[in-house]
Amino acid sequence: MKGLGLLLSVLFVALAVSGCTANRMTTQTLPKGVVLNKNVKIPNDTFIAIYIPADISNGRFYLEQAGFFVEPGRAMKDAVSAVMKTYFTEHAYFDRDSEQLYGLLLDLQPTWSFQYGQVEMTMQYVVRGEAGVELLKGEKKFKTSIGSLRDGNGFYNAALRSTQMLVIDVLNRLKPTSQVYAQVLRMKDVSPETLVDKEKPVRTGSAFFINATGQMLTAAHVLKDCAWAEVKQGTEQHSIRIQASSTLLDLTLGTIDKPSPDFLPLRNAGKVELGENVSMIGFPLQGVLAASSNLTRGNISSMQGLQGDVGTLQFSAPIQPGASGGPLVSDQGELIGVTLSSLHLANLGEKGILPQNVNFALQPIYVKKFLDKNAVVYSEYVEPKKGPTPTFQNAIPAVVQVACYQ
């Protein structure tokens, strides 16, 4: 009986595994109810440019229990490419710096949802022609079994069918040809602002002006892979032009190309004292907290970050998501750090440790080196000989919210 139990267990596992796998669908068949008009010839000779948000196409996460990466982004991109190759003679993915010419631009905003072992892709799309004019828009969905996460076929199939449906829609309704939509539009001429979802930023953070010309600093991870980025200053919004970035320091320099009367001076000689009072100014938890700036107080807890860290100091002023990139200022309003991160609590919580207010900022000497390397004009704090001494509150107007769109 014990042997029979073992046999049944092994058979069950084998069947379960084979039943869980989903084979990759092909473009040879269409979803039920979807028909390509008879007078539409494929492959179509219009050159298609395709925009997909970077966070979606690069989507990838590690499943620790199973020991492998799950890559829905790669599966989706493979599926989109497979559909494009079937229905169009040529296509290319959008690159804002590219001189590549195209005839029509397909702006995709895909989202995944999951329910009871199934994955659904919702593909919102806009087809744009000359000058970004909207020619067609719509939404297609397809739900299928998620299958084995290892091979990603569930993600592939959901993306394949939803892309097929939208392409059929484009071909049936627009009836494009290379004569009507000639390959004369240049990717570089497209304003990324027309491509992104302005309703929903993928990321928000904080930034601060470093001089009167409108140049500002923020954390590099806030503006990573943004197709479009904006600063919110009161009721106004200004686009950000990235000028320099350091992945190593996690620091980015941008400009709004507009004068800014309020900016932060750096600490003279750059030295920070252990125990010194600090204020963290930023715009955390956008959509939850008030839209105005947020200020928390604390002190410098350590002149070093975690073991192996270079360039950061530790401070105790509380921060929340969205505070990244905001300045750490002294009681006189000098810049003494750039807020970067907080200690990740999950792993420590498992060990029974619950640290509080363990936050990290880039030290001012490295901010200075970055500014010098990129020939940026900045000022250093000088105590006024007459009149009142500035306070940390003087720094508030120099701090702005940034939003990243894809």
Added chain:
Amino acid sequence: MRLFISLLLAGHLSLASASTPTNVVLPPMRFATTLKHETLIDEIKAYPAFANIDNKNLGAPILLRVTHTWRATAGGDAAGVASGLLAGSSLGILPVVTNRDMVITYEILVHGTQIAAFEFVENFTSTVSIYSEQARTGALSESEKAWLADTLRQFDAQVQHHEGVRELLGEYQYYFGS
């Protein structure tokens, strides 16, 4: 020709490439792997380029990540399932036979952004009892370990010439010194 030799002897010319790079030695960094291979970190640290790896460097901005995955081959999956059913029906007397590609990827990341990636693929046919340690723990076989060691050697050689890695070292030197 005489002029060439004279200049060479005078030290004004070198037969070595004028652009021979100095050996790459990466700064202190973290290490993560998906492989169940306990000595892997020691094997990597034996290469001077990666001598500064330490699992205690929790705050280091640079991460060396070594991941692996298996890719099915044509016919390999079907044969594997059939073999699995036979193994089960024989109560484990018959081993499970699989044929698949092993993919090893070495990535160097800075604050989560990939600076360099190197992928190696090799086909393996394995014969494993369902009661074995290997089947239970997912440990590598001896042939897989030997191939892994060879990929490590190739990874080290390729890192020496990778432009992104050299740029990273230059930037690290500028901000944090040697």
